[in-house]
Amino acid sequence: MKSSLFSISIVLTLMLNSWADAQKVADTGDGDIEQLFTDFVRDYVALSPTTGTTLGLPASAGIPVRNDLLDDISQKGQDQEFALYKEYRARLDRHEEKDLTVSQRLACAQLKWYMDMRTAGDAYRYNRYLINPGFGFHNELTTLMTEHHKIKKFKDAEDYIARLKGYQTYIQQLLDHLAICEQKKAVPPVYIISNLEEILSEFISVLPIENILYTSFRDRLSEISAADARTKDRLKKEALKAIDNSVYPAYRNVISYLATLRPKADSLAGVWKLPQGNAYYQYCLNFHTTTGMAPAEIHELGLAEVARIEHELVKIYKELGIPGKNYQEMAIAFQKLILADTTGKFLYPATDVGKQQTLKGYQTIIDTMYAHLPDMFGTVPKAVVKVGRVPEFKEATAGTYYQPPRLDGTGGGIFYANLGYRHSKPGMKALTYHEAIPGHHLQIALEQGSADARLFKSLFFFTGYVEGWALYAERLALENGFYTDLYSRIGYLRSELFRAVRLVLDTGIHWKKWSRDQAAAYMQEHCLWSADGEIYRYIVWPGQACAYKTGELAIIRLRESARAALGRDFDIREFHDEILRYGSMPLDQLEELLEDYIDTKKGANY
Numbered sequence: 001m002k003s004s005l006f007s008i009s010i011v012l013t014l015m016l017n018s019w020a021d022a023q024k025v026a027d028t029g030d031g032d033i034e035q036l037f038t039d040f041v042r043d044y045v046a047l048s049p050t051t052g053t054t055l056g057l058p059a060s061a062g063i064p065v066r067n068d069l070l071d072d073i074s075q076k077g078q079d080q081e082f083a084l085y086k087e088y089r090a091r092l093d094r095h096e097e098k099d100l101t102v103s104q105r106l107a108c109a110q111l112k113w114y115m116d117m118r119t120a121g122d123a124y125r126y127n128r129y130l131i132n133p134g135f136g137f138h139n140e141l142t143t144l145m146t147e148h149h150k151i152k153k154f155k156d157a158e159d160y161i162a163r164l165k166g167y168q169t170y171i172q173q174l175l176d177h178l179a180i181c182e183q184k185k186a187v188p189p190v191y192i193i194s195n196l197e198e199i200l201s202e203f204i205s206v207l208p209i210e211n212i213l214y215t216s217f218r219d220r221l222s223e224i225s226a227a228d229a230r231t232k233d234r235l236k237k238e239a240l241k242a243i244d245n246s247v248y249p250a251y252r253n254v255i256s257y258l259a260t261l262r263p264k265a266d267s268l269a270g271v272w273k274l275p276q277g278n279a280y281y282q283y284c285l286n287f288h289t290t291t292g293m294a295p296a297e298i299h300e301l302g303l304a305e306v307a308r309i310e311h312e313l314v315k316i317y318k319e320l321g322i323p324g325k326n327y328q329e330m331a332i333a334f335q336k337l338i339l340a341d342t343t344g345k346f347l348y349p350a351t352d353v354g355k356q357q358t359l360k361g362y363q364t365i366i367d368t369m370y371a372h373l374p375d376m377f378g379t380v381p382k383a384v385v386k387v388g389r390v391p392e393f394k395e396a397t398a399g400t401y402y403q404p405p406r407l408d409g410t411g412g413g414i415f416y417a418n419l420g421y422r423h424s425k426p427g428m429k430a431l432t433y434h435e436a437i438p439g440h441h442l443q444i445a446l447e448q449g450s451a452d453a454r455l456f457k458s459l460f461f462f463t464g465y466v467e468g469w470a471l472y473a474e475r476l477a478l479e480n481g482f483y484t485d486l487y488s489r490i491g492y493l494r495s496e497l498f499r500a501v502r503l504v505l506d507t508g509i510h511w512k513k514w515s516r517d518q519a520a521a522y523m524q525e526h527c528l529w530s531a532d533g534e535i536y537r538y539i540v541w542p543g544q545a546c547a548y549k550t551g552e553l554a555i556i557r558l559r560e561s562a563r564a565a566l567g568r569d570f571d572i573r574e575f576h577d578e579i580l581r582y583g584s585m586p587l588d589q590l591e592e593l594l595e596d597y598i599d600t601k602k603g604a605n606y
Helices: 016-023 033-047 049-055 075-093 102-124 137-148 154-165 167-183 190-203 212-222 229-264 277-289 295-320 327-339 352-370 425-435 440-449 463-479 486-510 516-527 532-540 544-569 572-580 587-604
Strands: 385-389 401-403 413-417
Touching: 033 049, 033 075, 033 102, 049 137, 075 102, 075 167, 102 277, 102 587, 137 154, 137 167, 137 190, 137 212, 154 167, 154 212, 154 229, 167 229, 190 229, 190 532, 212 229, 277 295, 277 463, 277 544, 295 327, 295 486, 295 544, 352 385, 352 413, 352 425, 401 440, 413 440, 425 440, 425 463, 425 486, 440 463, 440 572, 463 486, 463 544, 463 587, 486 516, 486 532, 486 544, 516 532, 544 572, 544 587, 572 587
Parallel strands: 385 413
Antiparallel strands: 401 413
16 A cells, blocks of 8 residues: 555554445535545555555445555655545645535545645655665565455456566566665664565575575465356466566565665664655655654653653562662562563463463453443444464564455454564463454544545554554453453553653654664563664654554543543443544644544533
8 A cells, every 4th residue: 555554564444334324425526525535546446456455445435446456666656646636635635624514524624635635745755765675575475465365266366366477577677766765865774774684585585496485475375266167276386476476576676776785785774874864754654643742742741751651660669579779679589580481371382282372361351351342431342353373474573453344345353473483471461452342443443434434544544543542441440350460460550661662762762863772672671572674674664663653642541531530420421432433633623523523522511
């Protein structure tokens, strides 16, 4: 997908039936804003067919999807994307607020915000790191092909093969873009380049017949009920040939380019070194947090939150009798206690049986929370979420993440757990509450089922709101007694600490000019772990990691403001319904929405 929606590999999708409900009020003329919303999705998907595939748009949506094509990421293709934003921004301006419903005004403002931000981002077109070990083209394409490109009939298989053949063109466009970045001195650090080289080399180190692009195709092709063995054999041969003649050569071209780029790269971690680097970083912060917070403000907030949370942890460590004179000593002692466990109290076995137990453990946490949702929410989603395993090809670069349902109804919400490492039981609840319920899945499922759902919201999301809500969900579980022992409370606080540390790391790297080693040392000191993949994420994705804590604190501030203003009339279930009613949005719009809610609530009581 061309927009920046690869995290958590989250693609926020809206259910087709809700979208159809919204269309009932639409006219067919271009002047109707509901028609404008639909036209934008149609034209965007025409430019980005991989987005259409990822969303799972059925034919009944009336939006054609070319499942045989990859996106055009050439300079011309990018120009067309930005031209699309400008065209529709102008069309939105022709609609006066007085003629719109409250829901339509919010939707219009959200789309304008996104288009304005994306258009402003064109000034930094060559600053964004396409050389990205965690969320780069290799993961995007492999995820598209093996998880989102469905193979239910022979036409789907033909389209799959056509896309495999399109790898060379797609990757040549990528290389052309990287060459311009190189000319403009917008080159990532040398260790980022080396890391991607290793990942790509490993991907093509196996024979094509053993590559996931082929094995996934072969296995799904075999499930087609049609008993035409000759056609299936032909398709398998064509897919194998396309991988051998298109995919592998394209990967080798990237590896060769990276080898020539590596000697020209430095080890400086922050984007401050790029053209207009400081302005670019402020843009990234604005885009992801949906606030105007400056790097210095976020950095100081992070330091304060780290100190506060560590103080809370020390109190629990003392209650458990964990030895140590300060936070670091106690945290290390607690970590040793966890890692030394051989009883199964804190860790599942490092076996295949243990991995299955881990998945079942997560599902149990979800099922238990479902029964208590009505205590905190007036509206509870009908859609359920299941736990799945992160695909093995992603285990080295991905954490845990949530994937929403597809629009065509062929898949529900999935909380993906990475089984490439052992999961600490004390931390499993907080993680589940964040990724599933009452975090990402609850928020998205309610948006999917809303009568105000609009299809364009499936194309992007507002990170400050989405990740802020998920982190708030972890805290909500604490406030409602779901961390039933001191160990799970420690798990929650360590999760919160991790997000506070991110504020310091992100701004440290990109504003205070920290090196990779400085960032790793800070993370090790406060989180007791550090990994190249995690630090690399902050280096190549500036600003995104700051959205979690800033968003959570904004929601808490709005809640306490509503509580103070409404007094005895404050209802937490009603507050949550209001926060979630219109789905994700920039935080300043959310604040305006809550102010209107408070005024209306007060007025009704007089």
